[in-house]
Amino acid sequence: MAWHLEGTYIENCNCDVVCPCPASGFSAPADYDRCTVMLAWHIDSGEVDGTDVSDRSVVLVLDSPRQMSEGNWRVGMFMDERASDEQAEKLGGIFSGQMGGPLANVVPLISENLGMEVASIEHVDDGRRHRVQVGDAIDVEIEDLVSPFDPDGPLPKLTETKHPANSELTPARALSARVQGLGIDYSADGKSGFSTPFSWSG
DSSP states (O other), X not given: OOXXXXXXXXXXXXXXXXXXXXXXXXXXXXXXXXXXXXXXXXXXXXXXXXXXXXXXXXXXXXXXXXXXGGOOEEEEEEEETTSOXXXXXXXXXXXTTTTOSGGGGGGGGEEXXXXXXXXXXXXXXXXXXXXXXXXXXXXXXXXXXXXXXSTTSOOOOBOSOOOSSOSOBEXXXXXXXXXXXXXXXXXXXXXXXXXXXXXXXX
C-alpha cells in the first residue's frame, strides 16, 4: 500500500528550551523524571492507497521515562473529526506505525496504547507562531526562536536530529501549553517546542 504525506509539524513538551532528546539524537535524557509530549501533524497534501487525506490533522500525546530511548512509552492518538471512516483508518495505520514510515521505528518503544479519540483539531501556522487546539483536551501555542543578533535572518535550526517528523527542527518556546486527554495531563508554558515541515512516504 503506497502512501505520501506532506505538511507541517508542531511539538511541545515539558522540557526546558531546548529539549535535549532531539537535540542529542535521543542519546541524552529529558530534563525531568517523566517526559510528557504533544506531537501534531497537519497534512497539507497526502494520498494513501488512492485515498486523498489532504487537509486533515493527527495529534499524538505521549508519556515516557526520562531516557526516551529505553522505551516504556504511553501513547494516545487524536484523529481529526473531519476525516471519513476510510481516511481515519488509513491515517491511523500510518500514525500508529503499522504501515511503515518514520513512526514504525518507535513502535518497539511503546508499552501502552492509550487509545484513539475523534476530536475537532485546529492547526494554525502563522509565521513564527504555531497553534494546535484539540477539542477541550489540548491548547498549545509555540513561537519559533529567533536570534537577537539577526532578528530578520534565518531561524536557528537543529539538524540531523534523528527525529521521526524531520531530521531538521526549528526550536521554539511555548507561549501557552495545556494538555489533558487520553491519560496525559500537563502544562508547559514557557517550555520547549519545535516546528518543521514534513514529507513522508511509505
